[in-house]
Amino acid sequence: VRDLLDFLALSNTNLLAASLGDLREWLAHLVENGASSATLARKGAAIRAFYAWATEAGKVEVDPAARLITPKAANALPKLLSxxxxxxxxxxxxxxxxxxxxxxxxxxxxxxxxxxxxxxxxxxxxxxxxxxxxxxxxxxxxxxxxxxxxxxxxxxxxxxxxxxxxxxxxxxxxxxxxxxxxxxxxxxxxxxxxxxxxxxxxxxxxxxxxxxxxxxxxxxxxxxxxxxxxxxxxxxxxxxxxxxxxxxxxxxxxxxxxxxxxxxxxxxxxxxxx
CATH class of the missing domain: 1.10.443.10 (Intergrase catalytic core)
Structure with missing residues (x-):
């Protein structure tokens, strides 16, 4: 949430006024900066949980993250030795x-x-x-x-x-x-x-x-x-x-x-x- 807040501040967008498009731009920004699919999945889950709470608490009228899709984290195993x-x-x-x-x-x-x-x-x-x-x-x-x-x-x-x-x-x-x-x-x-x-x-x-x-x-x-x-x-x-x-x-x-x-x-x- 802090990461998203910093990104939105660049365009003077309030966290509680962000749109689905703003959230997608944030994810694209993360990708451009080398974020892995696991990082995107984790941060996307955090944002969806935050906005679900904000909607339930009456902070926002419409949940912008409800349709936010993030890639699934790769289920790769660490390096193995024979x-x-x-x-x-x-x-x-x-x-x-x-x-x-x-x-x-x-x-x-x-x-x-x-x-x-x-x-x-x-x-x-x-x-x-x-x-x-x-x-x-x-x-x-x-x-x-x-x-x-x-x-x-x-x-x-x-x-x-x-x-x-x-x-x-x-x-x-x-x-x-x-x-x-x-x-x-x-x-x-x-x-x-x-x-x-x-x-x-x-x-x-x-x-x-x-x-x-x-x-x-x-x-x-x-x-x-x-x-x-x-x-x-x-x-x-x-x-x-x-x-x-x-x-x-x-x-x-x-x-x-x-x-x-x-x-x-x-x-x-x-x-x-x-």
Missing amino acids: EGQTARLLEHAKKVASETGLPQDLRMWAVCELIYACGLRVSEATGLNVSDLDLSQRIVRVIGKGNKERIVPVGKPAAAALQLWIVQGRPPLLNAAPAGKAPTAALFLGQRGGRWDPRDVRERLHRLAAQAGVPDIAPHGLRHSAATHLLEGGADLRTVQEILGHSSLQTTQRYTHVTTDRLKSAYRLAHPRA
Whole structure:
């Protein structure tokens, strides 16, 4: 709404006196300035909601945004790594951690293994407490979007990395907290002993990918890679939905196009009448 207000001010048009034509000109202005379809869809939805309220509240007589059409946001997946590329990334993280033994390297190896093993969002991983992890049962309790709780299995490589982080890497960072500050229950700690910042995880993962010689990847891409590899390995959609914490199965179905493309490729190469 602020963005639209600024645009209308250029022509001295009042926000509550804007016409459908004014709104369309604003969208065209956004396109000219490089706005993506996702941005147009989001801003268009905000304007439609605003004018629906303004009409109901009696601020405007006719809703100018009622017939405002915006392009649908592209339902594209982030970049994915193949199974081989993912293995190379994680093996490199393990190699660095083993060679240096530094807390930050042990932490990076552990968080990468955990995000991939459990398909976690980076905010979910950094939001974990030590008490949420049960290495004896190899499960983790995750609080996801909408404060929804789920229990996710933890694979053996991730469990090994986490065990090393908790025993060797976490204590030095816990001791780095300022004097007098109560110890944090967070599983992953930052350099000053507080909860690790998700932005730092992203920055370090970009660097790690470059060092490992794999395509650039963000934590969310690692989560999507986990989902795709689960489906390719034969997991059913409901299982993947539960692991990822999706509220709708439709969200999980986005991954099927990736596996279907590979299925078609194999079919074309193998079937005599493909």
